[in-house]
Amino acid sequence: MDSGEKRLNELGYKQELRREMTLFKTLAISISTVTLFTGITPLYGSSLLYAGPASLVWGWVVVSFFTWFVGIAMAEICSSFPTTGSLYFWAAHLAGPVWGPFASWCCAWLEVIGLIAGIGTQAYAGSQTLQIIILLCTGTNKGGGYFAPRGVFLAMYVGFTIVWAILNTFALQVIAFIDMISIWWQVTGGLIMVIMLPLVALSRQPASFVFSHFVTASDSTGIRSKPYAVILSFLVSQYSLYGYDAAAHLTEETKGADKNGPIAILSSIGIISVFGWAYILALTFSIQNFDYLFDVNNETAGTFAPAQILYDAFHGRYGKSTGAIVFLFVIWGSFFFGGLSITTSAARVVYALSRDKGVPFSSFWRKIHPKHKVPANAVWLCAAICVLLGLPILHVNVVFTAITSICTVGWVGGYAIPIFARMVMAEDNFKPGPFYLGKASRPICLISFLWISYTCSVFLLPTSYPIKFDTFNYAPIGLGVCLTLIMAWWILDARKWFKGPVRNTDEHTGKG
Template sequence: MDSGEKRLNELGYKQELRREMTLFKTLAISVSTVTLFTGITPLYGSSLLYAGPAPLVWGWVVVSFFTWFVGIAMAEICSSFPTTGSLYFWAAHLAGPKWGPLASWCCAWLETIGLIAGIGTQAYAGSQTLQIIILLCTGTNKDGGYFAPKGVFLCMYMGLTIIWAILNTFALNVIAFIDIISIWWQVVGGMVIVVMLPLVALSRQSASYVFTHYETTPETTGIRSAAYAVILSFLVSQYSLYGYDSAAHLTEETKGADRNGPIAILSSIGIISVFGWAYILALTFSIQDPSYLFDVNNETAGAFVPGQILYDAFHGRYHNSTGAIILLCVIWGSFFFGGLSITTSAARVVYALSRDEGIPFSKFWRRVHPKRKVPSNAVWLCAAVCILLGLPILKVNVVFTAITSIATIGWVGGYAVPIFARMVMEENNFRPGPFYLGRASRPICLVAFLWICYTCSVFLLPTSYPLKLNTFNYAPIAVGIGMTLIMLWWILDARKWFKGPVRNIDIQNGMV
């Protein structure tokens, strides 16, 4: 019995999942979830359009700085509570017996909503990248290339979701191997793009343009406030820099999780902070004509700014788009790996919540396959809900904005509950693990909590004016209705029986 399993038993849980993940494998899954390309690529164009390159470039630095506070706070808690329930389990125990059930209820549902919507963001952005790859392989927007219509796009979206569910059902060992490939894919592929793209581009933007140029486009976005434009330009960084808690979801499957879980959380933040900024700089320095990027008549139909930057660079030098297609395939691979990892994390959270009777028909969703030792029913529940989220693609143009906002608010909002509980609890009630902050814990948690509140708030803002049915950010409505129903369920019924994490081992009373 290693230290992680021993601590799990002390907390009242028996070991049920297979504990075979090493630090490197756990780090690989965590990095695959935060991934280098999946956050930056789909939102790069809109952030550049809001306020120009300078807020986009420096926004990554600012967001990375505050993300470290969140990551450090979560690493300390993960070291003390190495369980697959992670955030909602932490919330229950840190909030104490009086508020613990409500805290775990809110945290669990926020996290579940965020993770399942997170699968949708990967499926949507991956389909968008594949759409551009097919377009460039069959010509361009100017040459009659095939630009997949909404129906085909939805099929791509559903296909990716189903593939991830199949792999998570039948191939956990394969997933562990794929995630090892993924971390090298991110690092090596990222280095290739970061180095090659500026070298291939016939011309490069000046440092003054990249680091100091500010320009709003009210005629396109409808946003005339400079401060508002800058806030929206930060969204790409705030969306990209979360998901590092995936390491915590796998702690019941990780060797020495009370040490390796925190290491994986902080290492993934460090890797993505450095490579993410380098990727943003490579794209921005390689822009050939800023105004041409958003032209609906350009080679990529103005639909995918990073794809146009890659096309301009390679076609300008080699008079063909082969290099751009290859690098877009590297980016698409990142979306594939990211979606696979988020599906793994989402299923673990649904499994953990079902194990504690927190979801209707919990007995069905918490079943673990007797041979493969994976929560297969939870996997397919996540996939089904994700597909339902994507169905409006056929009629609504702002589906990605809504899904992205829901994912960020749910996922990051879930971080706030245990961090706040850790900040206000009595220190002598906290049993620290190997990673312990001591007196620094409260100020770090305070900064982290305030940053999370700000992040969730800005994702509720409209991103385009004037407000219309096809430009409105539907996230506030979706999240508001969802959380209202969940809280009504709590008030009318769940508070009578939901007590938070349910121990399945009899233990002596003591600090947790």
């Protein structure tokens, strides 16, 4: 029995899942969930348009700085509570016996909402990238290339979701292997792109343009307030820099999780912070014509600014788009790896909440596949809900805006509850793990909580004016309906029987 399993037993849980993940495998899954390309690529164009390159470039630095506070606070808690329920388990124990059940309930459902929507973001962005790859391979927008219509786009979205569910049902060892490929895929591919793209481009933007040029596109976005435009330009960084808690979701499957979990969380933040900024700089320095990026008549139909930057660079240098297509395939692979990892995390949270009887028909969703030892029913529940989220693609243009906002508010909002509970609890009631902040814990938690609150707020803002049916941010409505139902369930029924994480061992020792 290693230290992680020993601590799990102290907390009242027996080992059910296979504990075979090494630090490297856990780090690979964590990085695959955050990923180098999947956050930056789909929102790069809109953030660039809001307030020009300066806000986008420096926004990454600002967001990375505050993300470290959140990551450090979570690493300390993860070291003390290495369980697969992670955040909602933390919330229950840190909030104490009186508030623990309610804190756990809120945190668990925010996690579920965020992670399932996260699968949708990867499926949507992966489909968008594949759509552009097909367009460039068949002749570009100017040359009569094939631009997938809504129905085909939805079929791609559903296809990704189903493939991820199948792999998570029957191939946990394959997933671990794929995630090892993923970390090298992204690090190697990212390095090559960051170095090669500015070299291939016929011209490069001056440093003054990249680091200090500020311009709003009020005619395109309808946003005339400069501070508001800057706030929206930061969204790409805020959307990209979360998901590092994936390491915490896998702690019951990780060797020495009380040590390796925190290491994986902080290492993934460090790697993505550095590589993400380098990727943004490479794209921005390589812009050939700022206005042409968003022209609906350009080669990528004005829908995907990073793809147009790649096309302009390689076609301008070599007269063909092969290099751009290769790099777009690298980016597409990152979306595939990210969606696969997020599906893994989402299923683990649904399984853990079902194990604690917090989901309708819990006995069905908590079942472990007898052969593969994975929560297969939970996997397919997540996939089915993700498919339903994508159905509006057939009629609405702002599906991605809504899904990303719901994903971010749910996912990041789930971080706030255990961090707040850790901040206000009596220090004597906290049993630290190997990673312990001591007196620095409370100020770090305070900064983290305030930053998370700000992040969740800005993702509910309108992103385009005037507000119309096809420009409205539907995330507040979607979240409002979900959270109202969840709170009503709590008030009317769940508070009478839901007590938070339910121990599955006969005896337990130690403080919780």
